[in-house]
Every structure is written in structure tokens, then in C-alpha cells.
Amino acid sequence: MRAFLLRRALHAVFVLWGVVSAVFFLVRLTGDPTPFLVDQTATQQEIAEARTRLGLDRALHVQYLDFLRSVPRGDFGTSIREKRPAMQMVLEHLWPATVELAAAALLLSTILAIPLGVASATHKNGAVDHASRLASLFLQSMPSFWLGLMLILLFAVELGGLLPAFGSGSLRHLILPAVTLAAAPLAQNVRLIRSGMLEVLQQDYVRTARAKGLAERFVIYRHALRNAAIPVITVTGLSLGFMLSGAVIIETVFSWPGMGRLIVQAVPGRDFPVIQAGVFVFALIFVGLNLIVDLLYTVVDPRVRLT
Amino acid sequence: MIRHRRSLIFLLLLTWPLAAAGQPAITPPRTVDGVAIDPDAELVVALADDTTNMDPRIGMGSIRSNYIRQVFEGLVDVDAQGRPVPGLALSWKPVSELTWEFALRRGVTFHDGEPFNADTVLFNLDRFFRRNFDKWGLKDVLAATSFEKTYPFVTRWEKVDDYTVRVHTSEPAPTLWDFIGREPMVPRAYTLKNGVDGLNDRPVGTGPWKMVEWKRKTSMVFERNDAYWGTAPLFRKMRFQTIPEGAARIAALRAGQVGLIEGVPPFDAPALAQDARLKVVSSPQKLSCRLYLNARPKDKYDSGGKDGLFADQRVRLALNLAINKDAIVKKIFNGYALANASPVASVSYGYAAQEAYPYDPARARTLLAEAGFRDTNPLTLQLLFPAKHYGQSFDEMTPAVAEMLKDVGVQVTLKPVDFATLLQTASKGTLPPNGGFAACRTGNNLDADDYLRDWAAIAMINWAPYPPELMSLYTATRREVDAPKRLKLLADLQRQVRDWAPVVALYQEVKVYALSARVLRFAPLPELNMDFRGVAVKR
Numbered sequence: 100m101r102a103f104l105l106r107r108a109l110h111a112v113f114v115l116w117g118v119v120s121a122v123f124f125l126v127r128l129t130g131d132p133t134p135f136l137v138d139q140t141a142t143q144q145e146i147a148e149a150r151t152r153l154g155l156d157r158a159l160h161v162q163y164l165d166f167l168r169s170v171p172r173g174d175f176g177t178s179i180r181e182k183r184p185a186m187q188m189v190l191e192h193l194w195p196a197t198v199e200l201a202a203a204a205l206l207l208s209t210i211l212a213i214p215l216g217v218a219s220a221t222h223k224n225g226a227v228d229h230a231s232r233l234a235s236l237f238l239q240s241m242p243s244f245w246l247g248l249m250l251i252l253l254f255a256v257e258l259g260g261l262l263p264a265f266g267s268g269s270l271r272h273l274i275l276p277a278v279t280l281a282a283a284p285l286a287q288n289v290r291l292i293r294s295g296m297l298e299v300l301q302q303d304y305v306r307t308a309r310a311k312g313l314a315e316r317f318v319i320y321r322h323a324l325r326n327a328a329i330p331v332i333t334v335t336g337l338s339l340g341f342m343l344s345g346a347v348i349i350e351t352v353f354s355w356p357g358m359g360r361l362i363v364q365a366v367p368g369r370d371f372p373v374i375q376a377g378v379f380v381f382a383l384i385f386v387g388l389n390l391i392v393d394l395l396y397t398v399v400d401p402r403v404r405l406t
Numbered sequence: 407m408i409r410h411r412r413s414l415i416f417l418l419l420l421t422w423p424l425a426a427a428g429q430p431a432i433t434p435p436r437t438v439d440g441v442a443i444d445p446d447a448e449l450v451v452a453l454a455d456d457t458t459n460m461d462p463r464i465g466m467g468s469i470r471s472n473y474i475r476q477v478f479e480g481l482v483d484v485d486a487q488g489r490p491v492p493g494l495a496l497s498w499k500p501v502s503e504l505t506w507e508f509a510l511r512r513g514v515t516f517h518d519g520e521p522f523n524a525d526t527v528l529f530n531l532d533r534f535f536r537r538n539f540d541k542w543g544l545k546d547v548l549a550a551t552s553f554e555k556t557y558p559f560v561t562r563w564e565k566v567d568d569y570t571v572r573v574h575t576s577e578p579a580p581t582l583w584d585f586i587g588r589e590p591m592v593p594r595a596y597t598l599k600n601g602v603d604g605l606n607d608r609p610v611g612t613g614p615w616k617m618v619e620w621k622r623k624t625s626m627v628f629e630r631n632d633a634y635w636g637t638a639p640l641f642r643k644m645r646f647q648t649i650p651e652g653a654a655r656i657a658a659l660r661a662g663q664v665g666l667i668e669g670v671p672p673f674d675a676p677a678l679a680q681d682a683r684l685k686v687v688s689s690p691q692k693l694s695c696r697l698y699l700n701a702r703p704k705d706k707y708d709s710g711g712k713d714g715l716f717a718d719q720r721v722r723l724a725l726n727l728a729i730n731k732d733a734i735v736k737k738i739f740n741g742y743a744l745a746n747a748s749p750v751a752s753v754s755y756g757y758a759a760q761e762a763y764p765y766d767p768a769r770a771r772t773l774l775a776e777a778g779f780r781d782t783n784p785l786t787l788q789l790l791f792p793a794k795h796y797g798q799s800f801d802e803m804t805p806a807v808a809e810m811l812k813d814v815g816v817q818v819t820l821k822p823v824d825f826a827t828l829l830q831t832a833s834k835g836t837l838p839p840n841g842g843f844a845a846c847r848t849g850n851n852l853d854a855d856d857y858l859r860d861w862a863a864i865a866m867i868n869w870a871p872y873p874p875e876l877m878s879l880y881t882a883t884r885r886e887v888d889a890p891k892r893l894k895l896l897a898d899l900q901r902q903v904r905d906w907a908p909v910v911a912l913y914q915e916v917k918v919y920a921l922s923a924r925v926l927r928f929a930p931l932p933e934l935n936m937d938f939r940g941v942a943v944k945r
Contacts (some may be wrong), residue, residue, distance in 0.1 A: 109549050129827075130826055130827060130830045131830050131833075132826070133831060133833075134826070134829035134830055134832070134833040134866065135826065136465070136548055136550065137550055137551075137552075138550045138551045138552075139557075141552070141833070141865055141866060142555070142864060142865050143833065143834075143835065144555075145552050145555055145865070148552075149548055152548055155546070180458045180459075180465065181458045181459065181622070182459065182547070182606065188622070191622065192623070198841065208722075244651075247654075248651075248653050248654065248657065251654060251657045251658075251661075252657055255657060255658070256657050256660050256661045259660050260517070260663060262658050263663060264654060264658040264661050264663050265647065265649050265654060265663070266624070266625075266647070267624070306430070337601055351650045351651050352651050352654050353654070354624070354647065354648055354649045354650065354654065355650075356621065356622075356623050356624040360623065361623065367824050367825060367826055368826070369507075369826050370939040390818060393714050
């Protein structure tokens, strides 16, 4: 296990180096941020002076080496647009807003998915199964911005302000964005659990467990679900990554001050330091989540050995 | 007796600061237009975006101005019609051909109590023109407008007394009141103590609102400045809430969770106006949207040895005649836009209305043929447009314009790009000879010169430099200090620019706001910012 962790840590360093380097060069391929910072009547000379002041007139390899020297210190430079430390900006949006929203959506999408998926599988082709499959199809098909707006119209407008239409800071604010964000992963998890359970319930060891006279609930949740859950863990790990990094549309609809919108706004604004810091944090999250998922396999299925 | 004297001294001490500050005791009214108001109310205003900075020196774009001008003020203010009125200066006048004098308002203090006076203005002028940073020990910031480059003729400034400042120039500068007067003033002592970063994070101005909280990308909370020198807002708190999505802003307004929203899509306005709980108001803005066409001579851009294809005035005029602007205003903007043939926004000082370019495709074809572009040798145009930058209506308008140009035989290739790419192309001068772009321009200044200087120096938006005769006329407008004579020159220049047609004028924006019927006396300005002075919230 120790060797496994050491190897994964080394991999992580290479992955992070690769990601930040790729981003460093890619964002510079998109062009020059200076015209954003000057007046529309600025002359080319004024723009060139602004570029010099930002250090963007230096040779690319000089900028890159400077950048690599700063990254281990967590120093990604100062936001070109906001004149604040880029990493600080990213972390301010990561915690609590992004983590809060992702955690709530993750809880919703897994806790609800388990009973729904199990019920769907154990009542195959019954009313519960049909309803669950139909709801899953609906939730997976709905564009999240549409679903979000519909929820706002229903709960904030039609039901007389039962829930707030925007903002963050309380449980009431969290409900609508979390439900919207959880909708698609929830549907996906329900379908995965259903199909996994249907397969597992045909296995010999399930038959054996039943033959031993174990209670049906015990058979399903103790024996069948543990095996059916392995693909769900993989998908949930990826979903959490998506929730942490890619909830831009939900953040936009609900004015949620998360990290996704910060990075997406930084891209057209060519705010290089913020993009680089944001992508670094995303990469770190994905690497970390993948490691956690691998470790979880050993917990759920003791036959899995990490070497 | 001693006790009596002590009481008198105590009373004097109690009242002295108020008297010294020159502030009358304020009793806010309890009713407005006969309606009971809530002086302790909080108004939530939904905006599409947060500001990136609060230091006015860094930049004052259309989003940022809204935030910055609640807190900071300039020497010159504007009224609801966009006319210049006294702000932190009571008056301004040229005292000679090369000197302007500003008489400052007395008794004004910044939110932290620092007095506003001539020293404040001198310090700010130093910052505008990037002088004496060593003396002040102040960090320079990358400013959007380089005063020292744009207005190099401003030579020095001096304090005549505590409330009078003179600014000297090397040539007559009739618009000095505007470009200096509209720039917000920041406190000297506070900035020196806290640095420009402190000023940016925790701004302190003289304006009607004090900023008390700023959650970046989320909201900014203001509290009424009870020591404000002018007409104060009639409610206590205001929150600018960022809601990027237009439909979500409307839903929040209809849910009663915000009191006012900006940027209402033109086709949503009538439905909102029918709701008895809401009001819809609008005002023309300075945002003028145009097609910029490459009419630069080959030595003025990265041309590959070719002059811009639109250097011929007849070609640009033909394209103006090919566009049905009334149809654009009615069908795409639902009436919430203006067709304006003057190069100057209709709300600017010195604007002179010009004869509209008629929609005349036949004449357009004739002009193109006279310029040598016929069916066998058609005019081509590579038209860049910044998708998803100016809003949905702009994105719908540009293809419509392209189709109208195709109708008169122009072969248009429409190329959507992100705004940054457009800016880069325009700033580096890498438009192809047959290139053009659709874009809008606006400004913080009030004078017509803010628009008419577009074609003077080669800059991002100057793709049709003034010919010598227009340059002479333009220079004359910049030298004439006598106001009536200058207005006449400005009108003449606008007429000539209209005929010379450096751009294809498309529309001037009319901004639409929707607000709760509880919000009283809100009048939109023809400026980049909203003004809440005198606004009240019904109890």
C-alpha cells in the first residue's frame, strides 16, 4: 500500500506539471490580455507600454521558468483584471461555495440513488421501476439551465418566495442549486445501481444467501449492493470532479459564487494567472479524487489489492 | 455659574463638529409625492456582473462605473438628461486661453472624515497624469486611460487657495472641464495610508453611498452617507447583487427578492410593464454600435502592402444606405434603440442631430458601381463580430446587417470571434484589407469630443483616419474655448463626418430597467451608471 501511495504521489507531480505547463502555453496561444486593460482609443504605443508593465513582453521561456519557480510556493501571480493574488481568488471561491454546493449535490445524488436504484431493480418492470426509469430519463435529458430556471419560477415566483431565487449563505439558498446540480448524476446513479443490481441479483452467492434464509433486506443491502456499487463509486468520483469544477451553468443561473464561473469568466478575459491557478486546483482535485476512488475500491471489495 | 458655563462648553463641544463640517441637521422626509416611505429600507439591485476594481484609476467600464460612481464623485456631475452640473466643483471656467479654474465645493468630506479640498484635487491630478509617485510613495496602477498620453497639453496644476485649483495647458483645451471633471476623486490621506490596494478593496469616497461590504462576484453592500453634501438617497441600505442570467434577474424581480434590475431584454419589457407590481423605465445611452471598416492607408496598419478596401467614401456611404436601421430598431430591439446618423451620442454635450441615412438599396448599388464594385467585381467584406459580448440583440442584429449588405451585392463573410480576439485584431492592426468589425463604443465623458476624437489618432477603433480637411476642423474644435463658437464648429464637424461616413452607424442603445412599484423616483441616467440620489422606497 505504501509503495502504491508513493507511486501515485509521483504520478500526481508529473500530472500537475503537465497540466500547468499545457495551460501556461495554451492560454498564451489565445492572445494578449492587454487590450482589455486600456481604453478603446488607446494607441499601439500605449498598448505596448501596458504589455511591458505586465511583463508579457519578455521571452516566453523566461516567463515559463519564472512561472515554474513560483508554482511550488503556490504563487500563481496577480490577477490581471482584479489585481489580487490569483490563488487567493480561486480558494475564496472553492471554499465554502463550491465545496458546499458539490457536497450537497453529491449527498443528494447518492443517498437518493441507492433506494431508488434498488427499488427499481427489485421491482423490475413494476410501477416503481417504470416511474424511476422515466424520472431518470427526464432528469438526465433536461438541460441544467432550463431545470434551474423552472425551479426558480416554481419555488421563488409561483410559490410566493418559498425559496430564494439567487445567492448563497444559508441552507435555503443551497436547496435549489443543489437539486439542479444533483439531477443528472442522480439519474445516472439510479440507472447504474439498477443495472448493477439486476446483474448481481442473478449471481450464485445471492442465491446462496437467500437459501441460507437471510432476510431479503440483508441480502440486498449487505451482499448485492456492495458489489453493484463499484461502478457507482467510479462514476461518483468523476461526478464529484464535475460538480467541483464544472457547475458553471448552475452557478450562473443561481448567482452562486463558485469556482467554475470564476474560471470561465477568466478565460474570455484572458486573465492568465487566474486560469492557471484554477486549472491547477482542478487538476489537484481530480488527482486526489482518483486516489480516493482507488482506495475506496479496497473498502467496498476486499478482493481488490492495491500494489 | 460654573455649572452653567460647563454646560455651555459641553453644548459647544457637542455641536462644534457638525457646524465645522458645515452639515445641516438632516431630517429625512417621511413621504414622497404624498406616499409614505421607509427611510430604513434596503433596496436590492440586480446587476449582470460584479466590478473587478473600485479604484477609478484602474478603469471605469460600463459595469464598473455603476459601482464606482455610487462611492466616488468627480468635480462635474450630470443631471438626468446627461447635462453637466456642479459636482465637487461649484463652477469651472477658463480664466485665460491656457488656464482653467475650478472653484471647489466647501464642507465636503470623504466617508472617513477626510476633508475634500484643493490638496485632494492636486493629488488626484498627480495620479491622473502619473506624476510625483516617488514624492507620494505611491504604487502606480495600470490605468485604462493614460491622461499623460491622451492629454499631453496639460502642463501643470496649482492651488490658488484651499478651494480653488487652476490647471494650465500648452494649448487651448475647451474640453478640460470634461476629461478632468468626470474623473472620480479619491482621498489623499486615506490613499497614502492604505495604498492603492487598500483604496481598491475598501474604497472611501465623497459619494452618496458608503461601501460596507464586498463579496467578490456576489454582492456589494452600501450604506447611505448621512453626511452627503447633496440630495441623499431616501433609504438606508442598498445591495448590488450579481445575477448574471437575464431570466434569473427577471424571476428574482417578480419574486420580490430584488427591487430593480438592469439590462432587461427588449422583448421582455412589455410583459413586465403589464405587471401592476412593476415598472419599466428606459433611457438612451452613449453606447453606439457600428460597423468599423478598414479604410486605413497601407502605412497605417499591418496591411501586406494594400490600402484598406473601404478608403473610398462612396463605398462606406453605400453601406450606410444599404442598412434598414428602422427595421433593426423595431424588429430586433422592439423600439429600445435609436438610429443616430451623428457620430456623437444623442446625449452628449455638443451633439447636433444629423439627417438620417435613408434606406436606399438602389442608391447603394449605384454608389458601389461608381466605386468600381459591380456584380462581376463584387465588394467583399470579412466581418468580425464579438459573439455573446454585447448581448443577444446585438448577436441577432449582426447577421441581419450582413444579409442587408448581401442584398446590395456585397459578399459578406461573417466571422464570430470572442471579444478578446477582436480587441487583439483591432489593436494590432491585423484586419485584412477587406476587413471590418461590428462593435460598440461608449465613454465616461460628456463632451462630443469624446466621440469625435475617434478618427484623429490611430487607435483600436480608428480604421478611417480623418482626411486633412476634417482633421483641421477637428483641431479647430479642440482649440476653440468660446462655447457658442465651439458648438457651431462641433455641429459643422458632425455634419461633415456624417457625409464622410467613417463607419456604418447601426444603433444607439436604449437601456431598459425594470423595478418594483415600491421604488419611487428612480430616473435612469444616459450614463454608464445608475443614480439613487432622491430615490425612495415605499413603506
